Amino acid sequence: MGCSSSAAIERQSQKLDEDIKAATLIQQWYRGHSARMEMKQRYTWSIFQSIENAADQDQLQLSQFFTFLMDYYIHHCADMKTTKYSVFSQLLQPSQGSSDRKALDPMPEVAKVPSSYTGPRIVFPLKASDVSTLLKAFKQGKQLHSWYMLQLLQATKNILKTMPNINQLSTHYSKDITVCGDLHGHLDDLLLIFHKNGYPMPGNLYVFNGDFVDRGESSVEVVVILFAFLLVYPKDVHLNRGNHEDYVMNIRYGFKKEVLRKYRLQGQKVLQAFQDVFRWLPLATIIDSRVLVVHGGISDTTDLGFLASLQRHRIADILWSDPRSKSGCFPNSSRGGGCYFGEDVTTKLFRKYKLKLLIRSHECKQDGYEMCHHGKVITIFSASNYYEIGSNQGAYVKLGPDLVPRFVKYRVNKSARKLTLKQRVSVAEETALKALRENLFIYQSEIITACRSFDPGNTGGISSSEWASAVESVLHLNLPWRTLQPRLAKIKANGSVDYLSTFRDLQFKQPLSEAQPGLIEAVYRHRADLEIVFGMIDKDHTGLITMEEFQQTWKLFCCHRNIRVDDKSMDDLARSIDFNNDGFIDFNEFLEAFRLVQIDNE
Structure with a gap:
């Protein structure tokens, strides 16, 4: 019995050792798997944000190009009738939308709603x-007739013009105040x-903090x-303006195309x-005199009194700034516009205006929100799956009388x-890597030159x-290139x-002139900027520009960017x-000419 009992104990001990080893291996595998997933999520997120910030820099450089055109016009093209660059006389003319004319009156230029119309009335x-009628129709994929649309936009503009730059709200008149961040055309969100x-109504107050449009399909x-x-x-219902409630941004990021x-x-x-309407959106909201809600952020010169007195329909300021842990206020090098502001800048503004909290949006966050500056600054982002399915959650924030x-x-x-x-990580990773490969491809000449400096043989x-x-x-x-x-x-x-x-997996779908390969790269690199300029030249929205307009645009663009x-x-x-x-050059022809496709290497 004793021997039998000892053998049983030994077998149990061996089995326990094996179970422990198996559990340890599983634990090690799980930890390794989790670490790999975390690493992929981090570099995928870094790729998405770096490329988005690079696009913002391009947007700023495009604004600098328009300034260059204005200077060129003043110094070289005073008499546009005698210059070969006459195309820019129309581009530099003020928009007809800059005055309060009767252009929004839908009658009689827009035909009234026909009986065959099946959309919402x-x-x-x-x-x-x-x-409720609109909500039901949009859920079914129906569209609002232009006759209704123009009346709705005119009514919206009329009411916005009566509002101050900074709306003052109080939780004493509402159980909760809900603040939503960027929606970017995400109707489902x-x-x-x-x-x-719950829907907005008395007692259920909402603040929507800008960037309602662009990127999304709705x-x-x-x-x-x-x-x-x-x-x-x-x-x-209170609407703050975001940096995407802007015509040039709408050309680049899709709202213009969607409307047309x-x-x-x-x-x-x-x-x-x-x-x-966008030009009349308020710039900020203050809740209980303690919480400032603004789309981008602040700077070391933010003055709420001055902000309240600005002609908001003529500016697009305070829409680009981002908080950072570093002290001070310094240029936003990632976006190319606005500034970074540190906790000391936040503290200074809070002391001056007796604020408790700053709620801003403008940056996509993986969890839908993020707190920084020791809880004094909240970033709220309400468009989930922003970069790709599963890339991020959306969120909103609720404030009661305690302002917690x-x-x-x-x-x-x-x-x-x-x-x-x-699966979510893999989908997001492949989308991010595809965008990154495209960036590598369009800079291949410079990258090859840089690589060859390490390869003298x-x-x-x-x-x-x-x-x-x-x-x-x-x-x-600023990506983890060795990991990638x-x-x-x-x-x-x-x-x-x-x-x-690095460059063998991609090629242009359409064959292009090989007279100067560097030129093809340069045009591809700036195709989004050129499309915006083309869109401004194409005032009748035919989608066509002449060969001469294309050549004039590109030559002046090259002059501005020092492209030979x-x-x-x-x-x-x-x-x-x-x-x-x-x-003529059709925008679709232009974009199709510079569309990259994956090469099948098998």
Whole structure:
């Protein structure tokens, strides 16, 4: 019995040891798996934000280009009738939307609603039932007729013009005040917020903190719903302006295209009406004299008294700044506009105005919100799946009389909820890497030159650290390049990085003139800027510009950006883009010419 008992104990001990070893291995695997997922999430997020910030820098440089054009016009083209750059006389003329004319009057230029129209029908002045009609129709994918749209926008503009730059709210008249951040055309997120938090109405007050449009596919519907609620409940719905409530931003990031696609013949009139309304959006909201809500942030010179007295329809300030842990106020080098402000700047403003909290938006956060400056600054972002399905949660914040923030997080989209963490990370990672490869491709000449500085023997191979240094010296994205290298470039048999392999997986879909390959890269690099300029030249929204307009635009752009190009190469490229040989360049032709596709290497 004793021997049998001892053997049993020994077997149990061996089994326990094996179980412990198995558990340890599983634990190690899980920790390693979690660490890899965390690493992928971090570098994916870094890629998304770095590329977004680079686009913001391009936006600032485009503004500098328009300043350059104005100077060029003054010094070289005073008499536009005698200059070869006459195209810019129309580009530099003030927009017709800059005055309070009767352009928004929908009658008689816009035909009244036909009997065949199956979309939502509303009656002015709007009532809560009309908003319900709009919500139901938009959920079904229906569109509001332009006749209704223009009346709604005119009514919205009229009410906004009566509002101050800074709205003052009080929790004494509402159980809670809900603050929402960027929506960016994400209709499902807005509807989910209403489902979880209730519709705006007396006792359920909302502040929407800018960036209602661009990027998402339903910007028109999102902003129409917000405007409709504002018209019905003007004391319970408050809209701050964001940096995307701006015409040039709308050209780059999609709202203009969406409006023209949905309203076709009346698209130009509807688009101008939206721009007129955007210019009158208030700039900030203050809750209980203690909480400042503003889209971007503050600076060391922020003066609420001055802000309250500005002609807001002529400015787009305080919309770009971001908080940072570093003290002081310094240029926002990542975005290229606005500033970074430290906790000392926040503290100084709070002391001056007896504030307790700053709520701002403007930056996508993985959890939908983030607190910094020891809880004094809150960033709230309400568009979930902003970069890609599963990339981030959305959130809103609620404030009661105690002014203690309570956050509600969510993630919209059924497909995102069905994905595992690994699947969500993989989808987001592939989208981010695709965008990054595109950036590498369009800077390939400079990157190859930088790599060859480490490769005097022209072997085609350099070390991983040298490759990382070369890429960062050109792109300035501050990314973990050594970690990313295995996903972006192949390794040679001797262990060195084959830096030319970085660019082999992509090519242009359409064959382009090879007269000057560097020119093709340069045009591709600035295609978004050129599309914006083309859009401003194309005042009748036909989608066409002449070959001469294209050449004049690009030559002056090259002059401004110090890009060297000869006239013959420019002419050859323009002709190669005009695929149908009609003497015009279609925006679609232009974009199609510079569309990258993946090469099948198998």
